[in-house]
Every structure is written in C-alpha cells, then in structure tokens.
Amino acid sequence: MSAALMGPAVSVYFNPQLVAAQAGSATPFVFVLSMAAALIVANGIMEMARELPSAGAFYTYVTRGVGARTGFVTGGLMFLAYALLVPAELALIGSYTHDLLAQHGIRVPWVVISLVAAALMTLLSARGIGGSIKVALVMFSCEVAVILLLSVIIVAKGGAHGLSATPLLPTSSTKGLSGIALGMVYGVLSFVGFEAAATLGEETRNPRRNIPRGLVYAVVLVGAIYLFCTYAETVGFGTSDGAMAQLAADAAPFTTLGHAYAPWMDLLIGLAGVSSIFAVTVNSNNGIVRILYAMGREGMLPRRLAVVSPRLGTPAFAVYVQAAFAVLVTVAMGFWVGPFTTYAYLGAVLTFAIIPVYWLTNVACMRFFRKQHPEQFRPLRHVVLPVLAIVLMVIPVYGSVWPVPAAPYDWFPYAVLGCIALLAAVAAGLGRRRPELLRRAGEVLAGVDESA
Structure with missing residues (x-):
C-alpha cells in the first residue's frame, strides 16, 4: 500500500524535471537526500506505530504525545494533502496522455482524458476498495518493471556522454544549496504516501512488528528505484547545464529517453506512465472518500455522506x-494555469x-516516550533521530522561503500556514465548547473508520 501510493513511475516520469530546474545535474543527490529524510522521519512513525497501532495513525500519535488540539490540526493537514493529491x-493524467496520443497523430483534449479518468476512478470507488487495491497492485508491478528496464x-549504453559520479554530488547543483x-520539495513529494501503511494498524497481523517493517521496506525499495532511475535519467540527457535545461523543460523526459535509447519500448513506457x-x-481518492464517510457518520458533515448503497455496499454519495x-478543481x-502546472502547484x-x-x-515521539x-x-531513537528528522524537513521549507522563489511558489508556504492557523482556531473553539466533538473530528480527519 505504501509503495503503490508513492507511485514510482509518476515520480520518475514527472518529478525529476521539476527538481532539475532547481538542482540541475544534482537531481539524483536530491532524491538520495529525500530518501534519507524519509527514513529518518519514518523512525518516529515506527516508534509510535509499535506502541499505538491504530487506524488513526498520525492523529493518534500526535494526540497521545502532544494533545487533542494538535492532533486535530494534524488530521486536518492530512486531509488537505490527500484531498489535493x-x-x-x-x-497530470490528462496532460501526459494528451501528449502521448499527440505523438501518434491522435488529438484528444486533455480535459476529456481527465474526465474519463475521473469517471473510471469513481466507478472503482463505488464498487468497493477491494477491486481498487487489486488494480493498484497490478499497475504497480508493471510500472516498476518498465522503468527499471x-x-x-x-x-548499459553509457548515457549521453558516459557514466560519472557527478549526479551524486551536491556541488553539481546549478543553484547551489x-x-x-527547493528541489527537495519535489523529492519529498515523491515519498509522500510511504506513511500510508500506518493507517492499517488495526487490520494487520502483528502490527507492532509488520507496520514498522512495511514503512522501512517501502521507503528503501522505492528510494532505490528513484536513485537508479533518476541517475539513468540524468546521464541519459547528459550532465551539462544545457542538457539539464533540456531535462527541466521536458514535460515527459522519460518518454523522450525511451525514444532515444529504446524506441521499441514506446508503448510500454506510455502505458506504465498512465497506469x-x-x-x-484511485488510492488517494479511496482515502478521502473514507474520511467523508466517517465525517458524515459522526454528524460533522451531512449524514447523507454516510449512507451506504444497498446495491453497491459503499458510500456512493460520498464517492x-x-x-x-x-473534477471541479x-x-x-x-x-487557468495548464494541466501540468496544476500538478506542479x-x-x-x-x-x-x-x-x-x-x-x-516526531515531536510526539519525543514527548510520548520521555513522559x-x-x-x-x-536517546538515539527518541531524541537524536526525531530532531534530525525535523531539521531535514526544514530544508525544503527554507528553500521555498529564502531566497524568495518566483511566484506563485513564494506564497505556497504561507497559504499552508494560514490553513494551520485556521485549523488551530477551530480546534481551540471546539476544545472549549465541545471537547468530545474535537476528539471525533480529529479521528475522522485522520481517516479512522471503526466500521472498516
């Protein structure tokens, strides 16, 4: 579940060019740094998962380690992240498939493709999560085979100008530190989803052992795929500034490399990207539907969202x-800004x-075990590593604040800060007037569904 939600082919196809625009030929190094950050962050999650195996995952961890109001904010941020995904x-699927078809002389507007994908996503969600998971697992296996090949x-062909260690050096960054x-924003984005298995704490055999293992194995497996594939991508274009400018400007660089190095794989590469x-x-949509269902059941949204279709056995209205x-967003x-730019923003x-x-x-981890x-x-697992995780995750935020990036990237961190302030205000109000509702709200925002 964690590996599939990270979407290795999506990240390999569409994130390196966004990283390369900032870090140039040091793009693989950015992915190595992002993997190290994800593994260190995972330490705090693993420690909490061992003690508190719960479907509430982050909400539960932060509530027990810090407090209910902070837990509510945590759940709200998780909801925001997955709702935008x-x-x-x-x-992205509209943009990529449109360009893919155009190469073969077939002109289909991107919006039509996006709407068809939305319809298929809705059909799978309405028919139940079992079918969605099976589809996701098959697609994951196929995509990994294609990008590795x-x-x-x-x-094996030596890239554009031979193999070198240049892409693995931080000094190769065209814009320095x-x-x-700033490139780590998309490096971290590539690992978003590794934490998904933590929500299966109540549905897994021996969760105190298997959930932490699942998190680590997912990060290591997918991180190794990222490292190898982004290295191949970088040397495939060449490590010069001009070559990196071409990579950064290419909306589908992996497809371009397929044309150059293995044209017989064109169809496979296209299908792997789309799948x-x-x-x-589909995976992220199922998570949001689950939250809407739970919020309707608890009366925090219209109760119709919790009505289960007698024919389908799923909350069809929430779907x-x-x-x-x-579709509206x-x-x-x-x-407004174009489909690929929508993905980037x-x-x-x-x-x-x-x-x-x-x-x-990670703050919750330190407080929970200490108190x-x-x-x-x-000290190592409950102070040193959590502090290091926090510091490493400050890097992409700092890079998005100073030096001030071009608009609209310059105000994205402040927009999220505004959401945090709003969530904190709501949590404070609920804490004073309806503490029980605060607890339930935090749980469902984090994806808890006790009837699952």
Missing part, C-alpha cells in the same frame, strides 16, 4: 461528492501540508 493526479538500458533545498498516475489517483470536487485550475502545496505532519509526529514510557526511552 486527487485533482493533481487527474490533471529502460533505466538499465540507458546505463538553495537549488537543492501509475491512475493507481495513485460522487468527492469526484465532483476533484482539476478543470478550473487546468484551464498542487504537488508543492500538498508537500508543505504533509511536512508539518512529519514534524508533529509516558520512560522505561523504554532511548
């Missing part, structure tokens, strides 16, 4: 409401939303 992926071919920091985007779309929201932003915003969740979880379980307290 669906329209981001719908816009092309990467092996590129490396600020380029690495990966769609798998991420349709979520689909309508995703996709179409509105897609026509929403991806940046949702990354800024998820980073505070990682911060708060509530001092007999289990270990």
Whole structure:
C-alpha cells in the first residue's frame, strides 16, 4: 500500500524535471537526500506505530504525545494533502496522455482524458476498495518493471556522454544549496504516501512488528528505484547545464529517453506512465472518500455522506461528492494555469501540508516516550533521530522561503500556514465548547473508520 501510493513511475516520469530546474545535474543527490529524510522521519512513525497501532495513525500519535488540539490540526493537514493529491493526479493524467496520443497523430483534449479518468476512478470507488487495491497492485508491478528496464538500458549504453559520479554530488547543483533545498520539495513529494501503511494498524497481523517493517521496506525499495532511475535519467540527457535545461523543460523526459535509447519500448513506457498516475489517483481518492464517510457518520458533515448503497455496499454519495470536487478543481485550475502546472502547484502545496505532519509526529515521539514510557526511552531513537528528522524537513521549507522563489511558489508556504492557523482556531473553539466533538473530528480527519 505504501509503495503503490508513492507511485514510482509518476515520480520518475514527472518529478525529476521539476527538481532539475532547481538542482540541475544534482537531481539524483536530491532524491538520495529525500530518501534519507524519509527514513529518518519514518523512525518516529515506527516508534509510535509499535506502541499505538491504530487506524488513526498520525492523529493518534500526535494526540497521545502532544494533545487533542494538535492532533486535530494534524488530521486536518492530512486531509488537505490527500484531498489535493486527487485533482493533481487527474490533471497530470490528462496532460501526459494528451501528449502521448499527440505523438501518434491522435488529438484528444486533455480535459476529456481527465474526465474519463475521473469517471473510471469513481466507478472503482463505488464498487468497493477491494477491486481498487487489486488494480493498484497490478499497475504497480508493471510500472516498476518498465522503468527499471529502460533505466538499465540507458546505463548499459553509457548515457549521453558516459557514466560519472557527478549526479551524486551536491556541488553539481546549478543553484547551489538553495537549488537543492527547493528541489527537495519535489523529492519529498515523491515519498509522500510511504506513511500510508500506518493507517492499517488495526487490520494487520502483528502490527507492532509488520507496520514498522512495511514503512522501512517501502521507503528503501522505492528510494532505490528513484536513485537508479533518476541517475539513468540524468546521464541519459547528459550532465551539462544545457542538457539539464533540456531535462527541466521536458514535460515527459522519460518518454523522450525511451525514444532515444529504446524506441521499441514506446508503448510500454506510455502505458506504465498512465497506469501509475491512475493507481495513485484511485488510492488517494479511496482515502478521502473514507474520511467523508466517517465525517458524515459522526454528524460533522451531512449524514447523507454516510449512507451506504444497498446495491453497491459503499458510500456512493460520498464517492460522487468527492469526484465532483476533484473534477471541479482539476478543470478550473487546468484551464487557468495548464494541466501540468496544476500538478506542479498542487504537488508543492500538498508537500508543505504533509511536512508539518512529519514534524508533529516526531515531536510526539519525543514527548510520548520521555513522559509516558520512560522505561523504554532511548536517546538515539527518541531524541537524536526525531530532531534530525525535523531539521531535514526544514530544508525544503527554507528553500521555498529564502531566497524568495518566483511566484506563485513564494506564497505556497504561507497559504499552508494560514490553513494551520485556521485549523488551530477551530480546534481551540471546539476544545472549549465541545471537547468530545474535537476528539471525533480529529479521528475522522485522520481517516479512522471503526466500521472498516
């Protein structure tokens, strides 16, 4: 679940060019740094998952370690991040498939493709999560096979100008440390989803052992794929500034490399890209539908959202409401700034939303073991690594604030900060007037569904 939600092909196809625009030929180094940050962040999640295996995951961890109000904010940020992920992926599948078909002389407007994908996503969600998971697993296996095969071919042929260690050096960044920091926004985005398995704490055999293992294995497996594939991508274009400018300007660089190094793989590369985007779309959509259902059941949204279709056995109305929201955002932003730019903008915003969740979880880890379980307290796991995780996750935020990036990236962090302030104000009000509602609200925002 964690590996599939990260969407390796999506990240390999569409994130390196966004990183390369900032870090140049140091793009693989940015992914290595992002993987290290994800692994260190995962330490705090793993420690909490061992003690508190819960469907509430981050909400539960932060509530027990810090407090209910902070837990509410955490759940709200998780909701924001995953809610934006669906329209981001719908816009991306429209953009990529449109360009793919255009190469073969077939002209289909991107918005039509996005709407068809939204319809298929809605159908799968309405028919139940079992079918969605099976589809996602098949797509994940196929996409990984394709991107690894092309990467092996590129490396075996020596890339554009031979193999070198240049892409693995931070000194290769065209914009220095600020380029690495801003590039990490999309490096971290590539790992968003690794935490998904933490929500299965009540549905997994031996969760105290298997959830932490699942998190680490997912990050290591997918991180290794990212490292190898982005290295192949970088040397495939060449490590010069001009080559990196071409990579950064290419909306589908992996497809371009397929044409150059293995034209017989064109169809496979195209299908793998489309399937990966769609798998991420379906998985993230199921999570948001689950939250809407739970909020309707608790009376915090219209109770109709919790009505289960007698024929389908799923909360069909919640499925349709979520689909309508995703389509509205996709179409509105897609026509405003373009579909691929919609992916880039929403991806940046949702990354800024998820980073505070990682911060708060590691703060909760330190407080939880120091105050509530001092007999289990270990300085390395419960102080040093959580502090290091917080510091590493400050890097992409700092790089998005100083030096001040071009608009609208310069105000994305402040937009998320405004959402945090709003969530904190709501939590404070509920804490004073209706503390029980505050607890339930935080749980459902974090994706808890006790009837699952």
